[in-house]
Amino acid sequence: MAFMRKQAVIEATDINTLPPDEVEKRITAGVKKYATNEANFAQADGNTPYLGQIIGMGIESSNLADITMSIERQFLTKLTTKIPVTDGSAEYKLAPGELGKLRILDGQDALAATPGLSVKMLMDLGHMPSSASYLDKVVSFAYIMACGDGWKMADALKKMTAKAEKLVGTERADAIANVKALAAQARDYDALLADAAKLSAAKQKTYLNDKASCDALDNELNVVLDKIKGHASGGDAAAIAKLRTEEAEVRTRLKMSAAKLRVSKDVAEAAGRRRPIEEQKVAEVRKALQEAVSAAQTLA
Amino acid sequence: MALTPEDLKNLRRQRLISRAVAVPLSFFVAATARLRFRYGLADAARLRTEIWAKLDAHDGPVIWAANHLTLIDSFLVYWAIFPMSRVLEDRLIPWSTPEYTNYYKLGGPFKAGFIRALLYCCRCVPFLRGGEDAASEAWRQKAYDKCVWLLRQGGSVFVYPEAGRSRSGWFEARRPKDFLGRMALDVPNAKILCVYLRADEQLATTVRPPEGSVFRVHCDLIEGARPGETNPREVSQRLFDRIAALQNEWWRDCPHPKNCAGNDAVDLKAPLLQENFSEDLSDADPEWLERHLTPRELAGLRAKSGADFFRTFWRVFAAKEACHKALARAGLTMPNGAFRELEVDLFRRKAVHVPTGLLLDLRFTDDDEDKLHCLAVLRGGFIGDETAEGDVVWDICEVPPGVSPGAFARERALEFIASCNDELGGPAALALSEDGGLPTVLWRGKPQDWSLTLSHSGRYAACAFMVS
Numbered sequence: 218m219a220f221m222r223k224q225a226v227i228e229a230t231d232i233n234t235l236p237p238d239e240v241e242k243r244i245t246a247g248v249k250k251y252a253t254n255e256a257n258f259a260q261a262d263g264n265t266p267y268l269g270q271i272i273g274m275g276i277e278s279s280n281l282a283d284i285t286m287s288i289e290r291q292f293l294t295k296l297t298t299k300i301p302v303t304d305g306s307a308e309y310k311l312a313p314g315e316l317g318k319l320r321i322l323d324g325q326d327a328l329a330a331t332p333g334l335s336v337k338m339l340m341d342l343g344h345m346p347s348s349a350s351y352l353d354k355v356v357s358f359a360y361i362m363a364c365g366d367g368w369k370m371a372d373a374l375k376k377m378t379a380k381a382e383k384l385v386g387t388e389r390a391d392a393i394a395n396v397k398a399l400a401a402q403a404r405d406y407d408a409l410l411a412d413a414a415k416l417s418a419a420k421q422k423t424y425l426n427d428k429a430s431c432d433a434l435d436n437e438l439n440v441v442l443d444k445i446k447g448h449a450s451g452g453d454a455a456a457i458a459k460l461r462t463e464e465a466e467v468r469t470r471l472k473m474s475a476a477k478l479r480v481s482k483d484v485a486e487a488a489g490r491r492r493p494i495e496e497q498k499v500a501e502v503r504k505a506l507q508e509a510v511s512a513a514q515t516l517a
Numbered sequence: 518m519a520l521t522p523e524d525l526k527n528l529r530r531q532r533l534i535s536r537a538v539a540v541p542l543s544f545f546v547a548a549t550a551r552l553r554f555r556y557g558l559a560d561a562a563r564l565r566t567e568i569w570a571k572l573d574a575h576d577g578p579v580i581w582a583a584n585h586l587t588l589i590d591s592f593l594v595y596w597a598i599f600p601m602s603r604v605l606e607d608r609l610i611p612w613s614t615p616e617y618t619n620y621y622k623l624g625g626p627f628k629a630g631f632i633r634a635l636l637y638c639c640r641c642v643p644f645l646r647g648g649e650d651a652a653s654e655a656w657r658q659k660a661y662d663k664c665v666w667l668l669r670q671g672g673s674v675f676v677y678p679e680a681g682r683s684r685s686g687w688f689e690a691r692r693p694k695d696f697l698g699r700m701a702l703d704v705p706n707a708k709i710l711c712v713y714l715r716a717d718e719q720l721a722t723t724v725r726p727p728e729g730s731v732f733r734v735h736c737d738l739i740e741g742a743r744p745g746e747t748n749p750r751e752v753s754q755r756l757f758d759r760i761a762a763l764q765n766e767w768w769r770d771c772p773h774p775k776n777c778a779g780n781d782a783v784d785l786k787a788p789l790l791q792e793n794f795s796e797d798l799s800d801a802d803p804e805w806l807e808r809h810l811t812p813r814e815l816a817g818l819r820a821k822s823g824a825d826f827f828r829t830f831w832r833v834f835a836a837k838e839a840c841h842k843a844l845a846r847a848g849l850t851m852p853n854g855a856f857r858e859l860e861v862d863l864f865r866r867k868a869v870h871v872p873t874g875l876l877l878d879l880r881f882t883d884d885d886e887d888k889l890h891c892l893a894v895l896r897g898g899f900i901g902d903e904t905a906e907g908d909v910v911w912d913i914c915e916v917p918p919g920v921s922p923g924a925f926a927r928e929r930a931l932e933f934i935a936s937c938n939d940e941l942g943g944p945a946a947l948a949l950s951e952d953g954g955l956p957t958v959l960w961r962g963k964p965q966d967w968s969l970t971l972s973h974s975g976r977y978a979a980c981a982f983m984v985s
Contacts, residue, residue, distance in 0.1 A: 251789065268853075270923045277974065278838060280789060281854045282808040323808075327852035362954075369951035377948045388945035394962030395948035402950055426848065429718065429727045430873060436724040440588070440623070447622030447629050456618075473858055473872040480852050 231316060232292040232344055237336050237351035240292070244332045247287035251280040263333030264356045264498065271368045285326045288335060294319040294344040311342075319344060324476045328358040328483065353494065358480075359487035360495040363416060367502035370406055374399045374509040378516050393517050400513040407506045410499050417489030424481040431478050434471045441467055520662050528663060532672075535640045536607050542638055543595075543604040550596050557731040558597055564734050565600050568710070571738040572609060575708050578668040580700060580741065581611045582756060583712035584688045584764065585677040588619065589725045591639075594675070594712050597734045610640065611675035612667050614660060617643040646680065661696070668704040676700070678757060682722040684869075684876035687896035688713070690754075690761035691905070698752030701741035709756055712736040713763035717771055720847060721873040733770060735763040776897030776968035776983040778909055779842025781835040783889040784975025790831065798827035809834060809856045811871075817863070829863070831889055832881065836861040839893035840868045840877045842970045845955060847895055849873065868893065882911055888977050897968060898985030908985035910937055915976050922973035927956070930971055930980035934958060937984070958982070 232240060241263045248267060252258035254275030257265065266273035267284055276284065298314030301307075311320060325342060329335040333355035340347040356364075377399055381392035409415050445460045491499070520528075535542075550556040558564075572579065583594050591613045604610070615621075615636060621643055623632050636643075642663050645656045664674045678697045679688065701707060716730030726732075739759055746752050768775035783790070791798065793805040799822060806815060814833055821829045837859045841851055849870070851858055861868045866879045878900040883890035890913045894900040901907020912933040916922045927949055935944040941960060948959040949969070958965045967982040 270921065277789075279783070279834065279974070282805060282856070283792070285808070285854065286805060323857065324852065324855065326854055330853060366951065366954055369954065373949055373951050380945075380948075384945055388943065391942060391946035391961050392948070395946075395959045398959050398962040398964070399948060399950055402952070423850070426718070430720075433721075433723040433727065434872070440619075440724050443624040443628070444618070444622060446624050450626065451622070470872045470874065473855075477852055477855075477872065 227290050229291055229293045229318070232294055232319065232339065233346070235292075235345075237340075237345070237348050240339065240345065241332045241336050243291055244288055244335050247291055248274065248276060248280075248284050248332075251276045251283055253277065261332070263336070263354060264331050264361070264494070266330050266361055266365060267332075268330070269365055269369075271372050272365070284335075285321050285329070288339075289319050289321060292319045292339075292344070293317060296342070296344055327476070327480050330358055330361050331356070334358055334361070353492070356495055356498050357487040357490075357492075359420060359484040360491075360498055362484070363410065363488065364498050364502045367406055367410060367506055370399070370403050371502065371505040371509040374403050374506075374513055378509070378513045381516055396513045397517055400510045400517070403506045403510050403513075407503050407510070410503055410506075413489055413491040417485055420481070420485040420488040424478070424485040427474070427478045427481045431471070431474045434467060434474050438464070438467045438471060520659070520666055524659070524663065525666070528667065531637060531640065532607075535610070535638050538638050539604050539607070539610060543599065543601060546592050546596050547601065550593065554725065555729045556593070556726070557729075559731055559733045561597065561734075564736065565598065568598060568736050568738065569600075569603070572710070575738065576671075578671050578704055578707040579609060579611070579673040579710050579738070580668065580697070580704075580707050581673060581675040581710045581712065582678045582697060582760060583675070583714060584760065585679055585682045586686060586715065586719055586722050587682070587725050590677075590714065591615070591675055593726075593732065594714050594734075597714055597732060598710075598712070598736065608671055609673050611673040612640040612642055612664065613675045614644040614664065615641050616681075617645045617656075618647065661700075665700065665703045668700070668707050673710075674700075678753070678760065684722060684874060685878070685895055686719070686721050686875065688757075688760055688764045689899070690757040691899050693750060693753035693757040695749040695753055697756055698742075698749030698754075701752050701756070702747065702749055705742045707741040708738050709741050709759075710736060710738050711756065711760045711763055713760060713767050715767060717773065720849065721875045733767060735766045737763060773848060774846055774897075774966050774968060776966050776985060777843045777846040777895040778897065778900075778968045778970055778981060778983050779839040779844075779846070779893045780911060780970045780972050780979055780981040781838035781842070781889075781891050782883075782913055782972040782974045782977045782979035783831045783835045784977050785828065785831060785887055785889065787975035790975075791827070794827055794830075798824045800826060801830065806830070808854070809837075811857050811860045814861060828889075832863055832884070832891070833861045835881075835889045835891040836863070836868055836879050836893065838972070839879070839891045839970075840870065840895075842955075843877055843893045843895040843968075844870055844875070845953075846968050846970075849875075880907070880909075883913055888913065888974075890972075890977075890979050892981055894983075897966075897983050908983050909981055910984055911979065911981035913977055913979040916973065916978045922978050923971075926971045926973045926978035926980060929978055930956075930969060930982075931958075933980060934967070934969070934982060 898908025
């Protein structure tokens, strides 16, 4: 069967023969056709988000899996031997073996929001050696998200201010009320970005929510196990089989929930550790927020 | 099915024993809630004063009807409503109908024995919800008859009108169950104590609320069957409407948004959408499919042939994207690319968020050769169907050439919202703020709980919002 994607023939390269910058360049080039914001794509570096139109490449969510698959197609790795996570499990992890196709397993790309973070993911997974000098240039997922929200706020405020300027009478009064609300929100966010500890505390809240979800699932699992125990003495095979299915479902849910918890834990921790590259990105977005607030105040 | 003298004897004995242990048991329930789980009640004194004034004025039977999110709701509602000073008022202590399979076979012999004894003393009449066989039907009927007998004796019975925990976390008034109306008609002098109890952080159904939860409760005592009412559905609908109104009051004081909806548009002619499919669109790259679909979805897709395969995949995808937005509004963000955390059932028009078990309603408003537009609602209102209009309003239109689709979707959304309500005063009175990456409508400087959701794909831009 011929898939249309196969029209483009890609020569895969052993990822260990390439320096991180080259891997990043190839990853960026690989997503070119999905980038709907050509201007941002043309200036993209390792910290340009794949998604989003304001500072991102404008890739749509329908192509998210294509980003990961584009990476898989371009590189070869020695981590190719599948080892079951537990005995008899269909799930597997990858161990060293013959050079072969690179695979990014389910959930491993959760933090790969930029080409730089994709390279970091490949390093973390052991497909290529870790490079401290390269990673120093990579903005963490936590700050990609935090700055992204800031850019969106600044953009919304700027647009609203520009719109309000052209209005008169009641319409202008209504619009200015909105500008003031947006400016207050932008100011608050600027203050949040200014303080890494505050930002970390805000992200900690998400982590705690995710932890509560995980705990709730643990309770759910305990109830199912208790039901199995309760039915075991009665010998009701059909009921036990049904409960075993339920147990498997809860364990799957728990696994997904734990994966999400790992992401929010990473984000909460990274938000509190601000490195020079992140200081720089935060400064850029704070400047945009402050300019937008200033313009809004002038109008109001 | 009439109750046998033996049944009545057993019920009388259970009532006697539960009466004898009512005081220590009520202490146990309150102490466990306060000390073990660190639960709190907001404004309990005011709530109890108000509701007991109504309960004291009614000397007949009472049917307690509450929303249902956790396995310990009956205890929580009892604890919230019943002050220790009233625990000797035997008539008003409610009988409960816990699901047999959930509670009566839990753990080893010792634990199961303890739970059974506790439930017996807490006036429980085990109920069997599953099973269509004669024995299960007979069990249900007998449990129902016991409840009616207890009510006719002037007692109180606790029921969950939804007949199970709400999988969406939302009490849906448009799907009333008849048994509540039937019970009210069977005991015409009964009043209904409608209760909506929930903690702010309770998003989905769980075994019990998170530790440290503070519950806010809204309740009211209303008429059961009115003179002349004979149709159980009609009575149930009225009671469901009252609980739904209490639910709205509860959400008014909640810091989280009540309305949680999402949408997604797909331009079926966009070339990138076809990239991973075969030329005739009847198959697709299996690895790519597996990154998006759960095994069950994949099996459903494999049953499709020809171009229907392509269209079905994008239907599922649009549903997932719409659900993703609705869940994000409820504060539940999904990791990038975690498509398999959502499982879509196009036939039932439902999707489930696998980690939390939350169930969302789906609706395709546009499904033609060119485009798809899907709505998803988690909570806040009715999604609508072929027979009834819902609480979601939507718009989908073509993006003019040369215009940024994202910017166009935003502008168009404000125009559309303004066109839906003359009181708003035109699109200039509206603005969009970006709160946590989600668009929120501001009207005269105030954020609105309308759950605006935007989408664009290829030639199309779409928006939807909730009017409930």
